Amino acid sequence: MEPIYLDHAATTPTHPEVIDRMVSVYREAFGNPSSVHSFGRKARRLVDEAREAIARSIGASPKEIVFTSGGTESDNMAIIGAAYAKKEQGRHIITTKVEHHAVLNTCRALEKQGFTVTYLDVDRAGRVDVEALRRALRDDTILVTIMYGNNEVGTLQPIAAIAELLKGRDVLFHTDAVQAFGTEAIDVRTLGVDLLSMTAHKINGPKGIGFLYVREGVRLVPYQHGGEQERKRRAGTHNVPGIVGLQKALEIADAEREQRVRHYRALRDVLLSTLEERGVRFAVNGDPDGGLAHIVNLFFPGTNVETLLTALDLSGVAVSSGSACTAGSVDPSHVLTAMFGAESEEAKSSIRVSFGLYNTEEQVKKAANIIAETVGRMVSGA
Ligand SMILES: *Cc1c(COP(=O)(O)O)cnc(C)c1O
Numbered sequence: 001m002e003p004i005y006l007d008h009a010a011t012t013p014t015h016p017e018v019i020d021r022m023v024s025v026y027r028e029a030f031g032n033p034s035s036v037h038s039f040g041r042k043a044r045r046l047v048d049e050a051r052e053a054i055a056r057s058i059g060a061s062p063k064e065i066v067f068t069s070g071g072t073e074s075d076n077m078a079i080i081g082a083a084y085a086k087k088e089q090g091r092h093i094i095t096t097k098v099e100h101h102a103v104l105n106t107c108r109a110l111e112k113q114g115f116t117v118t119y120l121d122v123d124r125a126g127r128v129d130v131e132a133l134r135r136a137l138r139d140d141t142i143l144v145t146i147m148y149g150n151n152e153v154g155t156l157q158p159i160a161a162i163a164e165l166l167k168g169r170d171v172l173f174h175t176d177a178v179q180a181f182g183t184e185a186i187d188v189r190t191l192g193v194d195l196l197s198m199t200a201h202k203i204n205g206p207k208g209i210g211f212l213y214v215r216e217g218v219r220l221v222p223y224q225h226g227g228e229q230e231r232k233r234r235a236g237t238h239n240v241p242g243i244v245g246l247q248k249a250l251e252i253a254d255a256e257r258e259q260r261v262r263h264y265r266a267l268r269d270v271l272l273s274t275l276e277e278r279g280v281r282f283a284v285n286g287d288p289d290g291g292l293a294h295i296v297n298l299f300f301p302g303t304n305v306e307t308l309l310t311a312l313d314l315s316g317v318a319v320s321s322g323s324a325c326t327a328g329s330v331d332p333s334h335v336l337t338a339m340f341g342a343e344s345e346e347a348k349s350s351i352r353v354s355f356g357l358y359n360t361e362e363q364v365k366k367a368a369n370i371i372a373e374t375v376g377r378m379v380s381g382a
Contacts, residue, residue, distance in 0.1 A: 003316040004367045008202075008356035009151050009179060009295055010320055015204040015357070018248045022206060022241040033238045034227060043240050050247035057250055058196070058213060059187040066212045066230050067243055071178040074197035074212040075102040075145075077234070078174040081220025082143045082195065083110050089170065090140025096120045096128050096157075097338035099147050103176055104334070107145070120146075125287040126155035126339050134165055141171050148177035148196075149184065152335040152352055153286035154295030156180075163192030172218060178202055178210075182253055183261050183293045194218050200242070204357060205249030209242030264293040264355045267364045271296060271353060274368035280375050285336065285350055297336075299350045302379040305332075308351060311374045317367045320352050 005013075025046065031039030033047045048062070055062045068074045083093065095107055097119045107117045118136045120128050128146060144166060149156045159175055166173050174195035177186055182203045188196055195218065199210035214220060214233070226235030253260070275282055275298075285297040300308065305321045312319055321333060332347035340346040355364070 001316045001366075003313075003318055004359075004363045005318050006353045006355065006359065006364070006367055007318050007320045008359075009352060009354035011201050011207065012182075012204045012356050013358065014201075014206055014245075015249060015252055017252065018205055018245045021248045022245045025241040025244045029240060033240060034229060043238070046240055046244055047238050050243045053247050054211065054250055057186075057254055059189045060213050061216065063231065064188075064213055064216055066214055066233050067238060068210050068212055068234060069208050069239070070201065070210040071100070071176065071197055071199035072102040074199070074210050075100070075174075075176055076106050077212050077220065077223070078195040078197060078214075079103065079106045079143065079145055080110065080223055082172045082174065082218075083115055084221035084223075085219045086142035086172070087115075090138075090142045091115045092118070092138050092141045094118045094120065094133065094136050094141060094144045094146075096122060096146055098122050098126055098150055098152075098155075098335045099145070100151055100176055100178070103145055103147065122155075122338050124339055125289075126150055126153045126285075126291075126335065127287065128157055130158055130161050130165055133162060137169070137171070141169075143172045143174065145174040145176070148175045148180040148186075149292040149295075150286075150335060151179045151295070152333055153297040153339070154179075154291030154293075155287045156184075156291050159191050159193065167192065179292055179295070181250070183257060183264065185254075185257060188213055188215070195220075200246040200249050203249050203253045206242050206245040209239050209246045211246070260357065261293045263357075267355045267359055267361060268293070268296055270361045270364045271368050274365050275372055278369065278372035278376075280372045281379070282375075283346075285339065285346060294355045296353045296355075297350055298353065299346045300375045300379075301345055301349060303349045303375055304378070305349060305351060308349075308374065308378060311378070312351075312371065315370045315374060317370050319367075319371075320354075321350070 029043045031043040033044040051062045051065050055065050122128050146157050172194045175193050176197045178199050194215045196213040201207040222233050224235050283299045336347040
């Protein structure tokens with residue numbers, strides 16, 4: 001049997017139209033966009049067009065887009081850049097316990113450099129409390145960084161309400177929106193954020209390219225020095241094929257977003273109803289009122305994640321325990337730990353299923369049956 005890929009929150013296959021566009025850029029526009037001759041100008045034009053299209057897609061202006069190597073770099077650029085730009089004003093940062101490691105470990109690194117970080121708790125749905133955030137704000141708070149949608153359980157954070165709370169305060173607001181782009185229409189103006197991270201490879205674009213939205217007037221201290229690219233905010237020759245690939249992936253996602261959400265909801269129904277029919281004991285972790293449509297986090301009481309993931313992989317089902325960065329280690333998920341407690345069964349016995357463009361209902365039904373059999377075997381001790 002062809003293995004079934006249900007780990008799209010880790011990464012997605014590159015869309016064939018994205019590949020075609022990128023190949024033609026590699027072949028026909030190899031120039032350095034910083035060169036003044038015609039070869040450079042041709043590449044520059046592609047970068048400019050991509051920047052305009054991407055900015056339009058999120059309600060930003062082109063000069064508010066800084067191309068980066070992806071989500072991790074965007075998060076680092078936002079958090080470190082903001083911390084250093086505002087360190088004379090204060091050294092307190094607020095985030096949550098359920099952020100991606102690109103945010104959490106960046107905050108930890110800043111703690112070693114004299115910054116103080118508050119890690120907000122979440123409820124059992126994985127959501128932060130805006131009131132708790134209000135109480136955590138101090139006179140020396142300079143930055144709040146809270147993700148748009150969680151990569152392990154799909155829970156959406158109240159970004160617009162947080163932006164509203166921070167309005168009128170001299171506090172920057174960053175959100176990691178990496179998981180949201182495939183299914184949520186992002187408009188930075190209605191969201192009210194100052195900084196927003198995106199990566200292409202989670203929405204069928206290429207790996208190694210992303211952007212940081214930086215609201216006009218927000219100053220970040222750059223930490224990569226060299227040429228004057230990206231208005232001196234990020235030195236280094238542009239990844240032109242990647243930038244064009246990102247533009248293409250985003251254009252396709254924008255055109256297909258509602259259709260994708262419907263598709264993922266249908267796949268989720270097939271997954272859950274098949275598991276129910278098979279009589280497996282399970283619960284869905286995350287927001288019962290709905291989160292990101294492509295992510296389903298499932299708790300199977302009496303199982304062990306490591307053993308379960310290995311057995312599923314051998315049976316041709318590729319899922320994950322949550323964050324890809326921690327897979328392969330025995331640490332329980334920090335997200336589920338924050339939601340349910342370190343000693344909770346949920347933190348030790350849950351897997352993440354995440355859907356993508358090319359998954360079919362038939363595939364998901366097959367995978368659900370394999371999951372049911374594997375879990376059944378583990379629970380009965382067979
Ligand atoms: C994947 C992911 C990242 C990291 O993005 P890369 O482009 O792989 O560096 C950051 N945040 C979230 C929420 C993610 O899901």
